[in-house]
Amino acid sequence: AQRVTQPEKLLSVFKGAPVELKCNYSYSGSPELFWYVQYSRQRLQLLLRHISRESIKGFTADLNKGETSFHLKKPFAQEEDSAMYYCALSLTGANNLFFGTGTRLTVIP
């Protein structure tokens, strides 16, 4: 069965420091991976998806099929990056998302 694991519930980094939010998945097929973000008092919104290979707000994520990982990275954290981050997976041919439990990122000024 498919599963998304985000090992860190909480992550704190100083402003300007690099940040990496970890995501591992298990799925025997060819998944599509996403990162969603929820800022305080805002709705859940897409940050990036692996097929687009975009860099959004300085964040990047590379799908590593060998390690079944999709870690989110940013070289220099900003205070406005403080939010809840969810890694999600969708299965081939299905339009529903399986979410990890989320990581709350706090950027310390």
Add this chain to the structure above:
Amino acid sequence: KAGVTQTPRYLIKTRGQQVTLSCSPISGHRSVSWYQQTPGQGLQFLFEYFSETQRNKGNFPGRFSGRQFSNSRSEMNVSTLELGDSALYLCASSAGTSGGLRFGTQYFGPGTRLTVL
């Protein structure tokens, strides 16, 4: 474009009652998915509707049901409410059509906070 809207935003019910939640998707979107968010279980997929048909279903009991209307608006219903049904219920809309088995981005609504007493 206006975003996904959900009504009501807050709801308080007692055990045994039933509840109906509503979701209006982004104009032009034909797929609506519903998710339950709880502190213990996180975000879990309930079901997806596309063109008035349930296309996909998560692992929830039959007390949870839904439907979609011809204008793509969707409702979900929970019958015989239990304390454990207290949660934030999110709906998400997307174009829903597959292009090479990949679907459009899902856009989420603000959620309906259901409290069961």
